[in-house]
Amino acid sequence: MKHEKYYVPEQSPWPIVGAVGLFLIALGAGNYVGGLRSGDTGIFGYVLLSGIAVILVMVVGWFRSVINESMAGLYSRQMDRSFRQGMSWFIFSEVMFFGAFFGALFYARMVAVPWLAGEGNNAMTNEVLWPGFEAVWPLVTTPAGDTTQGMGWQGLPLYNTLILLTSSITLHFAHVALEHNRRQALTLWLGGTILLGLAFLTLQGEEYLHAYREMNLTLSSGVYGNTFFLLTGFHGLHVTLGTIMLLVMFFRVVKGHFTPERHFGFQASSWYWHFVDVVWLLLFVFVYIL
Amino acid sequence: MTIATRDNQADVGRIDTPDHEHQHVTRRGWKRWLLTTNHKEIGTLYLWFSFTMFLVGGAMAMVIRAELFQPGLQLVEPNFFNQMTTVHGLVMVFGAVMPAFTGLANWMIPMMIGAPDMALPRLNNWSFWILPFAFSMLLGSLFMDGGGPAFGWTFYAPLSTTFSGDSTALFVFSVHIMGISSIMGAINVIVTIVNLRAPGMTYMKMPLFVWTWLITAFLLIAVMPVLAGAVTMVLTDKYFGTSFFDAAGGGDPVMFQHIFWFFGHPEVYIMILPAFGIISAIVPAFSRKRLFGYASMVYATASIALLSFIVWAHHMFTTGMPVAAELFFMYCTMLISVPTGVKVFNWVATLWRGAISFEAPMMFALAFIVLFTIGGLSGLMLAITPVDFQYHDTYFVVAHFHYVLVSGAVFSIMAAAYYWLPKWTGHMYSETLARWHFWCSIISVNILFFPMHFLGLAGMPRRIPDYALQFADINKIVSIGGFAFGLSQLIFLALVIKCIRGGDKAPAKPWDGAEGLEWSVASPAPLHTFDTPPEVK
């Protein structure tokens, strides 16, 4: 292993700012949500917003120092590897987060709902507690009798799948362009990817409206609606985050950052985007099609 | 007060350091601790935080033990008692034990592998400073109307959803940010170990503490997000109309337990694997003999970690799973005894025909081996499904996990503190005080936790503020042991403060049998250790 000097940053104000920001978010959200039922949320909505603002300031400040250090050539290759590995593990943690919700989906679908319908050693569950309840998926009638409709995979979801898949490809082209130092192509492909991301989000919004207005499929429509909205919702949140990341990369590209050899920021964002894409594919298969 | 002393302490360290090209502008006073990116300072912060939380969680345990001193309700209302149990568990697990190990990792891993610092120093600071905020939120919720969380540290739905108090959302979000802190801390550890080892420090040359932490960090990254998912579902079930854990909407309360324990079981190994690493450093040092079976130690650790993902439902034997599932989880759980046994046997074989001496780190390490094994064996008894039906949710379980957590994890942390205090402070600790601490602790901890086995077998359920008369005598003994154990820890506090303030000057390597790069640098360790990596042969 070749060793250059490993850059250890000086004392930095951003982490503590970040900690305060997270605290404000948690405190604000905790009290805000806790007060929803009584309708008395006090100032906590603002605390939550101020926390988000603080985090935004932190992200800008922190990234600015990192970018400046990077541009000043303070980072060794080893440092670059640290960033890459850090990002990969972060993505792994995200995979596990989605894993929890996929787990809930599989459990509800393959265990809870069939048991409520009397499968396995649960004949009495069905007979005594939920007579007449039958297991179907999507769960259009809950044991308590609430009804809803299943979201098909044709139409919007299918378009969205194609859009996201395409965006992964365009992003890949952007990356290739960067590696060959074709800056204009890079800008175009990257810009295109961002537009596709925005298109995805718009369509998803439309899908939600459709679900709420016309299908009576809501967050509280039993476990089918729960898993549907939490999985697609958290995914959508990640797409939003990914789009913001790509947007930042876009501006950096325009400012002339990144070289064919060194472009960790770009790469991290693109890994993230591909990850979000893969999650969507799983969603498409397990939430929509099957 | 103590912080100020630490201040001077580390300053001494800085003077010893050879100048390097870019001199850090180091802010002094409290700002320095807020803004630091240095692994040793952050390690120190973690360790003090953890000790504070140990006292806070311990104080709650004292409330529990005081109420249980006699039958009848004396001191607290049942609802408050439940809050004490819940927050005691949460604070000890997430506030005391985990941060203590992270603190040790911060201090020692860069030194052990010959790295200049942690790989991502700013992230490191962030990981730490989230914790005081998260815990002030959690503890603060105890003072709300209706009090803090009262549903056990395992927060089973629907007790934590439909039937919980208004502070539940605060609990959820504080767990979220604790999780963020743990995940970032773990990422930092992994990246440091994978990427910052000195030349020649191959994987199979790494000290076992580094190995066990590498695997622990992997477990953390794998399961903390699942905990985040679990609390998120609790939040939406309680406040946003979902029914993940409600049969009426097609969910299942038992599903909560599956998700929780998928996190929860690896979590308990997160609290013991680094302990194994510590013991594997101390036992050879004071036996003056190389660790027996280094390679098998590594493989055993990895096997424990992998198995930990497929045993979670041993916490749920009474929930009504199909027999096939009960058998599967019983067998897998029993299997974990094999790699754990390998570890215990390796330690004993290391002692065998060594030249053993009994300084405080070694005393605690030996106590660890014995008492952890007792806790492990009661764990094995719990794994046997048909008998677990009788043990489950009784004090037998409480006895089991305090043996592995208090006389296991906490004792290993004490052992580590004694072992490395000279390196941290530059002073030897008082061996007299250490002996007092050890003997008081070891006697009282057994008075405290051993009789709990009997309580459980005789049928006393856990998480109750009052009990039937036949449990009265033993509870009294247990409580007395508890108070004595709590007071004994104050000796440790005094010892540490005394050691920071002064004492015999510690040489670079105070233990003749110790091995590892950390002993190659001065005591106290200079603020920046290996700006240029050492060569490891």
Add this chain to the structure above:
Amino acid sequence: MPTLALATDADLNLTPGVTAISERVYGLHMTIFYICCAIAAVVFGMMLYSLIRHRKSKGAVPANFHESTRVEVLWTVIPFVILIVMAVPATKTLVAMEDPSASELTIQVTGSQWKWHYRYFDQGVEFYSLLSTPQNQIQNAEAKGENYLLEVDKPLVIPANRKVRFLMTSDDVIHSWWVPAFAVKKDANPGFINEAWTKVDKPGVYRGQCAELCGKDHGFMPVVVEVLPEAEFDIWLAEQQAAAAVAAQDETAALTQTLTLEESMALGEQVYLSRCAACHMPNGNGLEGVFPALKGSPVALGDPKAHIGIVVHGSPGTAMQAFAAQLTNKELAAVVTYERNAWGNNVGDVIQAADVAASKGE
């Protein structure tokens, strides 16, 4: 190991119980316990030997071996074999325990905060079983009785020598029905039914407790089972059926009765203290942030229909349970009257059984 000597002392060890299964479980427990003791003896013995013989102060010189594939394989394989020895009887016992088929009597056991409800399937008999230890004993104002916290107003009654099947479920949170002497502990999950069974050899009274944290009064939710010889059980069951028929008549009769405020308050106080006080507190103040106060509350002072509705049907999404099936119309009416007139609420209206029946839509 003090347990060895005291292995049969009921205060220190698992009970062998009074069923064939519980005896097997006890046997299994002791076997595993002895194996663990043996392992501990070997490991700690070796350790102690080293610590005494190989200490530096005695001039021990360290050897320098540090691995041996042979012993390492050995101490991987031997524990594995020990585990198999344990797993075989464990598996057999477990399979025997989880077979509720061919039972002669089925009882639905429903946990609800903080009492048990027993329903004899197809027999028309059901009742609630509540802690009967007086508050004064719990608050140390009075000497504690022999069965302190382990006594109920109406125990579950089952026959000896017949296989009884239990269907466990819950109205609210998870509870766990546990009688150590039967080696039965099964969670009562809301919305699902778990099955368990027992066949008791010896008539007698057996006591247990709820074994899953279920909120504030989890510690005050005992299980008491009275096992009667078969013939006596049949008589008991017939009596209960007769009593149930009388109660049904009373219920109809109550619809036309009119109680005075005093009568209603007296009955209401009784019901309130046994059913409502756990949450809303005897003084009606509730527990801030957890259980609402009734004293001066808009519900208790407001529209009686709404008040009756909440008590009868519960309040979905909260801890307030539906009492429609738990109390008679007369009792429901009385308790609402009580809540509207106690602690200075003084609304003055008297609710009658007929009002409650109307709310139920009967």
